[in-house]
Amino acid sequence: MNKKSIVQAVMLATALSAPFAMAADKPVVGLITKTNTNPFFVKMREGAQHKADAMGIELRTFSGKFDGDNQSQVQAVENLISAGAKGILITPSDPAGIVPAIERAREAGLLVIALDTPLSPATAADATFATDNFKAGEMIGQWAAATLGDKAATAKIAMLDLNSSQITVDVARDQGFLKGFGIDLNDPDRIGDETDPRIVGNDVTSGAEEGGRRAMENMLQKDPEINVVYTINEPAAAGAYEALKSAGRADDVLIVSVDGGCPGVENVKDGVIGATSMQFPLRMASMGVDAILKFATTGEKPQTTEGLDFVNTGVELITDKPVSHIGAKSSSEGLTMCWG
Amino acid sequence: MANSSTLKTTETADHELVAASAGGEVASFEKETLSLVEKTHRFFHANPTAAPAIVLLLAVIAFSIIIGERFLHPFNMSLILQQVTIIGILGIAQTLIILTAGIDLSVGAIMVLTSVIMGKMAIDIGLPAEIALLAGIAAGAIAGYINGILVTLFRLPPFIVTLGTWNIFFALNLWYSKSETIRSQAIEQTAPLLHWTGHTVEFFGAKLTYGSLLMVALFALIWYALNWTAWGKHVYATGDDPGAASLAGIRTNRILMSVYIVAGAICAIGAWALIGRIGSVSPQAGMTANLDSITAVVIGGCSLFGGRGSIFGTLIGALVVGVFRNGLALAGVDVLWQEFTVGLLIIVAVGMDQWIRKV
Amino acid sequence: MNNDKATVLQARGLVKRYGHVTALDGADFDLYPGEILAVIGDNGAGKSSLIKALSGALVPDRGTVKLDNETVNFKSPMDARNAGIETVYQNLAVAPSLDIADNLYLGREQLRPGILGKVFRMLDKKAMHDNARQKLSELGLLTIQNINQAVETLSGGQRQGVAVARSAAFAKHVVIMDEPTAALGVKESRRVLNLIKDVRDRGLSVVLISHNMPHVFEVADRIHIHRLGKRHAVIKPDTHTMSEAVAIMTGAMDPHEHASGAFAA
Numbered sequence: 001m002n003k004k005s006i007v008q009a010v011m012l013a014t015a016l017s018a019p020f021a022m023a024a025d026k027p028v029v030g031l032i033t034k035t036n037t038n039p040f041f042v043k044m045r046e047g048a049q050h051k052a053d054a055m056g057i058e059l060r061t062f063s064g065k066f067d068g069d070n071q072s073q074v075q076a077v078e079n080l081i082s083a084g085a086k087g088i089l090i091t092p093s094d095p096a097g098i099v100p101a102i103e104r105a106r107e108a109g110l111l112v113i114a115l116d117t118p119l120s121p122a123t124a125a126d127a128t129f130a131t132d133n134f135k136a137g138e139m140i141g142q143w144a145a146a147t148l149g150d151k152a153a154t155a156k157i158a159m160l161d162l163n164s165s166q167i168t169v170d171v172a173r174d175q176g177f178l179k180g181f182g183i184d185l186n187d188p189d190r191i192g193d194e195t196d197p198r199i200v201g202n203d204v205t206s207g208a209e210e211g212g213r214r215a216m217e218n219m220l221q222k223d224p225e226i227n228v229v230y231t232i233n234e235p236a237a238a239g240a241y242e243a244l245k246s247a248g249r250a251d252d253v254l255i256v257s258v259d260g261g262c263p264g265v266e267n268v269k270d271g272v273i274g275a276t277s278m279q280f281p282l283r284m285a286s287m288g289v290d291a292i293l294k295f296a297t298t299g300e301k302p303q304t305t306e307g308l309d310f311v312n313t314g315v316e317l318i319t320d321k322p323v324s325h326i327g328a329k330s331s332s333e334g335l336t337m338c339w340g
Numbered sequence: 341m342a343n344s345s346t347l348k349t350t351e352t353a354d355h356e357l358v359a360a361s362a363g364g365e366v367a368s369f370e371k372e373t374l375s376l377v378e379k380t381h382r383f384f385h386a387n388p389t390a391a392p393a394i395v396l397l398l399a400v401i402a403f404s405i406i407i408g409e410r411f412l413h414p415f416n417m418s419l420i421l422q423q424v425t426i427i428g429i430l431g432i433a434q435t436l437i438i439l440t441a442g443i444d445l446s447v448g449a450i451m452v453l454t455s456v457i458m459g460k461m462a463i464d465i466g467l468p469a470e471i472a473l474l475a476g477i478a479a480g481a482i483a484g485y486i487n488g489i490l491v492t493l494f495r496l497p498p499f500i501v502t503l504g505t506w507n508i509f510f511a512l513n514l515w516y517s518k519s520e521t522i523r524s525q526a527i528e529q530t531a532p533l534l535h536w537t538g539h540t541v542e543f544f545g546a547k548l549t550y551g552s553l554l555m556v557a558l559f560a561l562i563w564y565a566l567n568w569t570a571w572g573k574h575v576y577a578t579g580d581d582p583g584a585a586s587l588a589g590i591r592t593n594r595i596l597m598s599v600y601i602v603a604g605a606i607c608a609i610g611a612w613a614l615i616g617r618i619g620s621v622s623p624q625a626g627m628t629a630n631l632d633s634i635t636a637v638v639i640g641g642c643s644l645f646g647g648r649g650s651i652f653g654t655l656i657g658a659l660v661v662g663v664f665r666n667g668l669a670l671a672g673v674d675v676l677w678q679e680f681t682v683g684l685l686i687i688v689a690v691g692m693d694q695w696i697r698k699v
Numbered sequence: 700m701n702n703d704k705a706t707v708l709q710a711r712g713l714v715k716r717y718g719h720v721t722a723l724d725g726a727d728f729d730l731y732p733g734e735i736l737a738v739i740g741d742n743g744a745g746k747s748s749l750i751k752a753l754s755g756a757l758v759p760d761r762g763t764v765k766l767d768n769e770t771v772n773f774k775s776p777m778d779a780r781n782a783g784i785e786t787v788y789q790n791l792a793v794a795p796s797l798d799i800a801d802n803l804y805l806g807r808e809q810l811r812p813g814i815l816g817k818v819f820r821m822l823d824k825k826a827m828h829d830n831a832r833q834k835l836s837e838l839g840l841l842t843i844q845n846i847n848q849a850v851e852t853l854s855g856g857q858r859q860g861v862a863v864a865r866s867a868a869f870a871k872h873v874v875i876m877d878e879p880t881a882a883l884g885v886k887e888s889r890r891v892l893n894l895i896k897d898v899r900d901r902g903l904s905v906v907l908i909s910h911n912m913p914h915v916f917e918v919a920d921r922i923h924i925h926r927l928g929k930r931h932a933v934i935k936p937d938t939h940t941m942s943e944a945v946a947i948m949t950g951a952m953d954p955h956e957h958a959s960g961a962f963a964a
Contacts, residue, residue, distance in 0.1 A: 037624050039520060201672060203669060204675050210614075210618055221410060222670060239618050263521045576796065581795060585794060587792035647796045
């Protein structure tokens, strides 16, 4: 026998034995997050664990060491294939780079669902359960414009994004906000190419408080009269608020954000953040586990939400200063639904 | 043996001839004539902090010209000082360790862990803020002690040790905090002392935070210790030539332990500055702090091989990075180029250090 | 052997064994005040073990060491140093990036008097610099341009000068020098040899370990020849020739056969 057929024989034997090994055990589902530090993913994991325990599923969790750590996620996928998992839930750090590993998983018969961030191309996964990040941005943009009323025409806007990599989540929220506010997008797949004079500038925050503070300080130096601040997430918003407080402008500026974490909703209650778009990571994870179980028992794959190429896990506007024709929930209601 | 006496006389005579012809002084320190390059080299060798100081000055001048009054305004200058405060404080800790020819990859992790300890003790457990603060500093010292033990007792290379403790401290941080943030408002209500480093005082149009002033005070204190106490000389000697240091009677292990413990405590003070700046206690803070602190030390002219470098060089190194980041942001330059510039500064700094080191 | 003069440093019957290897086999040693005693011996003769026992780097299994006629038990080089025996090591033990004054006082820094010294632990830099300058010029190290110069900028001979000056400054009785001219060229060796003589002339006794016969014969008052773990002979440069010294050292010549006897006074 030549080398190739030996390898094939071994693989066949392994593949055949895997279901025998797993037959008596609980079905295995893998959850691979970008990192295990961001509370978003921590809560997602907790939600998945909860659901898995309730449904008698063994959940195996993995994560990258940092945002962008593709290698760890690839290894996790491979581990899950050889463990005979039924399906994988993944928030991809590198939406394009993870695709070959995902294809191998699907060839091996696993159901792969992307959570929060679509793969590139999105069809590389069997399904995507995500927040409509564009809508999330759009809602807070509309809210900001409506709250300012006439003053929206002369607003001064600071855009506090995630980083310089132009990743999908970052771009979607940024561009969604601008569209909602009423600003021409130029290229909707690119941050920072807009020409509207109301935009003072873009800066990056790494999605954390320190970055938020520094970016806000630098923006204020460019134009001390900024009165609207878009932030990529609530930690960045908290940092931006500290800078505004230090500059004595906290009461004159509208801060909007995305996430719906409990600290963020508390900040809405305290007036730090004007409005935030809430995401539902636990719902994402829970729906994902459900879908894999269904696939494992009936072979049925999940359907996408109408009009979108992913399953919308929902987004809600949380604010204590609602404006007409934009549906919103108050911060107290938000506190019952928040995560983290 | 008949010839022995004649042989001896001849040898002695030869010797005396040589002795007579050689110069009389044992060793003298002669005046030499030097070229401009050599003079520059001499100057920088004697004053390693001069190079980053010159870079800082040139950068401030350049950005003032490009951006104008908004850059040079006292408010912006004090803003830059605020922006470098945390890294400056961590840089002090890092400088001490690098002076001993070590390196500490865990400074950022110690900072975040101690910030979480301070926050949890004050808010969740409800201890008085002063106690929480001291507990955090003690925890920092203990973390430093762990690093020190592994380096001295187990003789493991500092790079490897702190690579390991970085992960360990970070994991402890996530576990203790459950990845949850303690909000600024909660801290302001229950333990406002933790925010003290963020409060400001006005000074001729500049807004200085107590955190920045604390940083400058720490720099001065450590400068004194390094230059005016025997301990400081021993730290330099231990990093420069540990064999020579122990032959001279210096207990190098004790010196190393003291350096790591002090560094850990300083990281905890950095945590206090962090809480003052970002308001909240966030387990995700300080992700890049480790490498940023090393960057400040390297650009400041401290040699990674130990035994050389001024502590104020680190302050200048931190300011150089701060000025470039602030200036490029004000000039509207894409963030990518900020990263590029910092990388360039590091390479130039290390290259200069190598050239300066040559005797 | 002259038992009339009092010895500064004396050892009797030193024994040190490492398993099957005997490094010191009942070795004796005598050093008189104000002399340069060279210690020579072939490789493996045990002379470095002897020196280590005298300087506290080695604790002998048996035997006594007396300093100024009082028995001492050195457990570490620091003990010997504290008793006034300074050693100039072959690698000099100077911190290259520190300056001359720093190095002179390394490990025994002087503090300012009063509160500044006791509470703030402030170094008395002026006093140390002044003392350093004085010590160096006492030993004929002329025209110090810059005592703040880092030691690494000095030449080999200049560094050796600093190391010798350090030992001379702090020694109370004895300076041990291990191969001081080994790494130096002709001119610099000359200078260091003169320096060694100066140290002796200032009242200290010098133990000089060296492989360099011409240097030994130039400066030594007496020469202790070590062989097979014992003191084999003591000769003088004016009674013996270099070739005879080498012959005795290697065993080619029986020291007792010499006209002046095995132990020249």
